[in-house]
Amino acid sequence: MIEFKNITKRFGDKLVLNDVSHAMQTGKTNLIIGTSGSGKTVLQKCLVGLFEPDQGEIIYDGVSFTEMEDEQRKLLRQQIGMLFQGSALFDSMTVEDNVKFPLDMFTKDSESKKLKRVNEVLERVNLVASNKKYPSEISGGMKKRVGIARAIVLNPKYLFCDEPNSGLDPQTSMVIDKLIYDITKEFNTTTIINTHDMNSVMEIGDNILYMKNGKKEWTGNKKDIIFSENKNLNDFIFASEFLQGAKKLRMMEGK
Amino acid sequence: MTFFTHFGRYILMLKWMFSKPENPKLYWKEFMHQCSEIGIGSIGIVSIISVFMGAVSAVQTAYQIVNPLVSKLIIAQIIRDTVILEFAPTLICIVLAGVVGSKIASELGNMRVSEQIDALEIMGINTRTYLILPKICAAIATIPMLVILSMVLGILGGRITVGLSGIISTETYDMGLRELFVPYNVFFAMMKAYTFAFIISSIPAYFGYHLKGGSLEIGRSSTRSVVVSCIVILIADYVLAALLL
Ligand SMILES: Nc1ncnc2c1ncn2[C@@H]1O[C@H](COP(=O)(O)OP(=O)(O)O)[C@@H](O)[C@H]1O
Ligand SMILES: [Mg+2]
Numbered sequence: 001m002i003e004f005k006n007i008t009k010r011f012g013d014k015l016v017l018n019d020v021s022h023a024m025q026t027g028k029t030n031l032i033i034g035t036s037g038s039g040k041t042v043l044q045k046c047l048v049g050l051f052e053p054d055q056g057e058i059i060y061d062g063v064s065f066t067e068m069e070d071e072q073r074k075l076l077r078q079q080i081g082m083l084f085q086g087s088a089l090f091d092s093m094t095v096e097d098n099v100k101f102p103l104d105m106f107t108k109d110s111e112s113k114k115l116k117r118v119n120e121v122l123e124r125v126n127l128v129a130s131n132k133k134y135p136s137e138i139s140g141g142m143k144k145r146v147g148i149a150r151a152i153v154l155n156p157k158y159l160f161c162d163e164p165n166s167g168l169d170p171q172t173s174m175v176i177d178k179l180i181y182d183i184t185k186e187f188n189t190t191t192i193i194n195t196h197d198m199n200s201v202m203e204i205g206d207n208i209l210y211m212k213n214g215k216k217e218w219t220g221n222k223k224d225i226i227f228s229e230n231k232n233l234n235d236f237i238f239a240s241e242f243l244q245g246a247k248k249l250r251m252m253e254g255k
Numbered sequence: 256m257t258f259f260t261h262f263g264r265y266i267l268m269l270k271w272m273f274s275k276p277e278n279p280k281l282y283w284k285e286f287m288h289q290c291s292e293i294g295i296g297s298i299g300i301v302s303i304i305s306v307f308m309g310a311v312s313a314v315q316t317a318y319q320i321v322n323p324l325v326s327k328l329i330i331a332q333i334i335r336d337t338v339i340l341e342f343a344p345t346l347i348c349i350v351l352a353g354v355v356g357s358k359i360a361s362e363l364g365n366m367r368v369s370e371q372i373d374a375l376e377i378m379g380i381n382t383r384t385y386l387i388l389p390k391i392c393a394a395i396a397t398i399p400m401l402v403i404l405s406m407v408l409g410i411l412g413g414r415i416t417v418g419l420s421g422i423i424s425t426e427t428y429d430m431g432l433r434e435l436f437v438p439y440n441v442f443f444a445m446m447k448a449y450t451f452a453f454i455i456s457s458i459p460a461y462f463g464y465h466l467k468g469g470s471l472e473i474g475r476s477s478t479r480s481v482v483v484s485c486i487v488i489l490i491a492d493y494v495l496a497a498l499l500l
Contacts, residue, residue: 050373077379088370102378105278 001026002158002190007046007056009039016042017053018214026061027188029181029204033195034211035236040194041085043211044160047192048080049073060158078106081151085162085194087143089135089150095122096131099149106154121149125179141168144176152183159184159191165200173197177204198237201225210236226250265461272383272391286389293355293390293456294397298404300354301347305405308342309334309412317422327423331413331431336440338409344444345492347405348451351398352484356459359390360477363463368470387460394456399448406444443499450495451488458484 002024009017016039024030032040045051047058049065058065060076068076089098096118103114122128125145130138138146144164151159161180165173181204184191195201201208205222210233218230225237226247238247276282316333363386366372375382410432418425462480466472 045373048377050376074379074381077377080377080379082374082377084370084374086370088374090371090374091365091369104281105378105380 001061002047002192003059004047005057005059007043007053007058009042009046009051009053016214017046020056020211020214020216022209022216022219024190024192025207026190027184028206029184029191029193030207030209031193031195031201031205032209032211033201033236034217035196038211039214040196040211041162044162044192044194048077048082048160078154079157081154081156081159083144083147083151083159083161083164085166087135087140087147089143089146091135094132094134095127095138095146098135098146099153102150102154117153118149121153122146124152124183125149126175141172141176144168148176148179155187157189159189161191161193163194163196165195165197170199173199174203180204198239198243201237212236226254261461264465265457268383268387268461268464269457271381272388274381274384276384277380282385282389285385286392289389289393290397292358293393294401297351297354297397297401300350301401301405302408304347304350305343305408306412306415308346308405309338309409309414310416312337312342312409313413313416313422314420317417317420327427328431328434330417330423331428332435334413335410335432335436338413339406339440339444343402343405343409344447344451345488347402348398348448348455348488349485351401351451352455352488353481355394355398356455356481356484357477358459359456360459360463360480361473363387363460364466364473364476365470367464367466368468368473372464383464387457387464390460391453391456394452395449398452398455399445402444402448406441443495446499447492447495450491454487454491455484458487 003022005021007017007020008015020039020043032043034040042051046053047065053066056066063076065073065076089095090101093101096115099118099121100114103109103117107114109117119131122131125148127142127145127149130142130146135143135146148161148164151161159180164180165176168176177200180191180193183189193200193204202222202225205225208218208220208222208225209216210218210230212232218228218233220228225233228234234247238244312334313330316330320330320333363372366386372382372386375385414425414428417423417428423431459477459480462476462483466476
């Protein structure tokens with residue numbers, strides 16, 4: 001479980017995160033949702049320490065991350081996997097070497113054992129026959145999948161995904177959502193996903209934090225969303241008339 | 256930002272660069288890779304410049320020494336000393352500041368912009384140790400060798416030129432080379448080479464690693480790093496000459 005309390009972050013005069021508190025649960029897909037620019041990426045980066053929050057505390061399974069020394073943070077980070085918004089693959093390395101890199105760095109396994117593990121995770125993300133390609137030679141969706149493979153190759157306890165399905169077609173998006181969901185359940189990871197994709201919200205929203213202008217606006221799960229009275233949330237999730245209709249239908253079914 | 260903020264952050268970068276490698280084997284591999292990028296990758300340009308540098312100084316020295324009373328041997332000595340003292344270490348390092356420095360700055364800048372540095376950091380890797388230290392070590396290991404190569408080729412270039420253009424015979428040239436040779440000059444040149452190697456690698460690494468903004472900044476910061484490196488090389492050149500000569 002990752003808890004955070006009263007996180008505040010400014011860039012110059014701009015208040016990007018305003019007193020945000022929430023708990024991300026173990027074995028669940030925890031979603032941070034909100035429009036572009038609402039502070040999702042900054043919040044995620046604060047949680048892993050890529051940004052230092054100006055105020056607030058972050059607690060990983062009972063241990064304060066905020067008070068950790070650099071060395072302790074380094075050790076904790078070996079249990080963190082992260083998928084970046086732009087995938088952040090190492091462009092001097094092939095797909096295979098990208099995924100193998102954490103293994104090379106942190107394990108003493110034999111080359112064949114490492115390759116076996118690499119192929120295992122690449123298969124898991126449905127990416128075969130691209131091992132020897134460079135990141136510049138594959139599509140955006142494939143990059144995301146390599147990014148996920150690299151993030152999960154060491155079986156992390158905490159998995160962070162920044163918009164795993166932005167820029168992908170709906171079908172591939174669903175595949176990736178399902179994949180992250182399955183991994184979370186199988187390995188009991190604490191998974192945190194930034195998204196503004198309403199399909200993801202309704203499919204895998206175990207625990208949802210809705211952000212608006214850097215503030216916590218609403219929390220709940222995918223069922224709560226249907227019955228939520230929060231106007232901002234409704235306008236955000238059920239943006240089109242078609243979706244408004246779908247919501248009404250669901251509400252009638254539910255009641 | 257003021258000069259002092261930059262300088263402070265530069266010193267901190269160097270300080271934090273020293274930490275225990277998570278996996279020494281991978282760091283060694285990276286070091287070797289950088290040696291080949293920085294060292295072997297620059298042999299071509301260094302060779303071409305050195306030979307022409309020697310050739311030009313031969314022609315120009317001969318042009319200036321027309322007095323028949325001055326021994327012809329002195330032409331060889333002048334070429335030898337200018338090549339060893341100034342041309343090979345300083346000129347070559349200024350060229351390398353462009354070649355190697357811009358490569359280091361843009362490589363790190365690109366990794367910063369595309370969040371590859373963040374990705375490494377999140378894995379629990381000290382990115383300063385993994386990305387910057389091998390580059391600086393590789394520069395310090397290979398650039399002095401390039402300077403020695405440049406000395407040899409420069410003097411050789413002069414020899415070929417005097418021979419071909421008939422300024423003096425190559426035998427006279429060889430004799431001149433051996434006369435009044437001061438080994439300390441080579442030591443001095445090597446001190447310069449080590450200092451410049453450090454400058455050429457650490458300053459661009461600073462600019463690349465601390466890059467802020469988008470991909471447009473990559474080109475800008477690599478230009479800036481080359482300019483700053485060149486200026487610092489010239490200042491260091493003066494300071495070393497004042498201290499050691
Ligand atoms: N490094 C930065 N420096 C200054 N402002 C930033 C930085 N990163 C993000 N911001 C600002 O913070 C706000 C939230 O950004 P972000 O978290 O990326 O939004 P999103 O919810 O789309 O991920 C934006 O207004 C952005 O301009
Ligand atoms: Mg974002």
